[in-house]
Amino acid sequence: MESTLYDYETAARERLPRPVWDFLAGGSGTESMLNTSREALDRLTLRPRCLVDVSDCRPDTSLLGSPLPAPLGIAPMAYHQLAHSDGELATARAAGASGTLLTVSMFASRALEEIAAVAGGPLWLQLYWLRRREPMLDLIRRAERAGYRALVLTVDAPRIAHRPRDVRNGFALPAGIRAANVDPAVMTATHSAAAGQSAIARHAREQFDSSITWKDLAWLRERTELPLVLKGVLTAEDAELAVQYGVDALVVSNHGGRQLDFATPAPDALPEIADAVAGRCQLILDGAIRHGADIAKALCLGADAVFVGRPVLWGLAHSGSDGVAAVLRTLMREFDEVMALMGAPDVQAFHRSGIARK
Ligand SMILES: Cc1cc2nc3c(=O)[nH]c(=O)nc-3n(C[C@H](O)[C@H](O)[C@H](O)COP(=O)(O)O)c2cc1C
Numbered sequence: 337m338e339s340t341l342y343d344y345e346t347a348a349r350e351r352l353p354r355p356v357w358d359f360l361a362g363g364s365g366t367e368s369m370l371n372t373s374r375e376a377l378d379r380l381t382l383r384p385r386c387l388v389d390v391s392d393c394r395p396d397t398s399l400l401g402s403p404l405p406a407p408l409g410i411a412p413m414a415y416h417q418l419a420h421s422d423g424e425l426a427t428a429r430a431a432g433a434s435g436t437l438l439t440v441s442m443f444a445s446r447a448l449e450e451i452a453a454v455a456g457g458p459l460w461l462q463l464y465w466l467r468r469r470e471p472m473l474d475l476i477r478r479a480e481r482a483g484y485r486a487l488v489l490t491v492d493a494p495r496i497a498h499r500p501r502d503v504r505n506g507f508a509l510p511a512g513i514r515a516a517n518v519d520p521a522v523m524t525a526t527h528s529a530a531a532g533q534s535a536i537a538r539h540a541r542e543q544f545d546s547s548i549t550w551k552d553l554a555w556l557r558e559r560t561e562l563p564l565v566l567k568g569v570l571t572a573e574d575a576e577l578a579v580q581y582g583v584d585a586l587v588v589s590n591h592g593g594r595q596l597d598f599a600t601p602a603p604d605a606l607p608e609i610a611d612a613v614a615g616r617c618q619l620i621l622d623g624a625i626r627h628g629a630d631i632a633k634a635l636c637l638g639a640d641a642v643f644v645g646r647p648v649l650w651g652l653a654h655s656g657s658d659g660v661a662a663v664l665r666t667l668m669r670e671f672d673e674v675m676a677l678m679g680a681p682d683v684q685a686f687h688r689s690g691i692a693r694k
């Protein structure tokens with residue numbers, strides 16, 4: 337097997353058709369944000385403590401009451417079948433092998449129930465807010481019945497941003513890959529794009545409700561007992577509102593550089609958010625998590641866990657379920673080593689004093 341996550345990236349780039357690679361890898365606008373979270377993490381150095389008993393490091397933790405083997409989950413990503421024909425089933429099997437949390441995208445290419453049937457770890461369901469609320473509520477009921485443990489509402493995408501690679505490629509979903517869980521009447525425009533258009537962006541323009549506000553969040557809160565997570569929060573102001581509206585966790589995220597160009601990199605936004613919520617809800621960091629040390633840095637900045645995105649798709653493209661399992665194992669092995677060498681025997685041992693800025 338490969339030794340770092342970037343080896344899987346190389347393999348995926350070689351294997352996938354160019355427009356698919358561009359959809360997975362690409363960003364919005366000038367693509368300036370593709371690197372900013374990475375740079376923000378790279379600016380941080382670790383401040384190890386010595387002569388701490390690390391003979392029995394415990395990387396395990398819990399998120400919204402679900403025990404996890406490490407502070408690591410899989411970010412919601414649409415259409416895993418773009419990377420491998422087994423799609424989300426392969427991802428769920430790999431995540432389940434270690435009990436890792438998988439967040440299933442609203443636009444998963446496999447049925448929620450099928451994914452639940454093969455998953456060994458906790459599952460969360462991600463939602464975009466559709467103009468038609470019934471298909472969204474229908475999905476929530478199905479998720480509740482299938483044992484999903486939380487809903488993740490993505491709030492940084494009232495529309496899908498201009499993504500130049502997809503526009504250049506006239507990106508549309510290949511025949512045979514579709515959103516398996518959403519009423520086909522809502523999945524307009526996804527399979528054909530005029531030259532100079534992205535089918536994904538057009539679909540979102542037609543179907544996403546960009547008028548929703550905090551009031552609508554209260555409406556959603558009343559309609560499910562499942563814990564509610566907001567994904568894409570980047571300010572202390574919104575974190576405070578989220579807590580007031582009964583949100584259980586936040587994903588501090590700039591959507592992997594695919595939404596607001598020139599946004600604050602998520603690792604830079606995390607400390608002010610951690611200070612604002614002061615333990616009133618759990619925090620997850622996503623974007624550019626590529627090494628176990630990034631998990632340690634995120635915990636020092638105030639996160640309870642991280643989500644990993646594209647590397648999971650690289651693992652899928654490399655070798656399906658085995659590739660995803662290997663990507664997760666690599667991150668966990670690296671994190672375990674960082675814990676020992678940092679003098680951090682458990683996840684509570686990471687504090688802001690564990691990092692310095694270059
Ligand atoms: C191909 C692709 C599809 C994505 N689809 C979704 C999605 O359906 N819902 C969502 O909330 N975020 C989606 N995201 C964003 C991820 O959840 C995550 O925020 C981002 O990829 C994290 O950055 P990373 O890829 O650098 O790890 C997607 C990202 C990629 C690369």
Ligand SMILES: CCCCC(=O)C(=O)O
Nearest residue numbers: 414443496536540591594
């Ligand atoms: C409409 C599906 C969008 C998925 C995606 O590409 C993203 O969220 O970044």
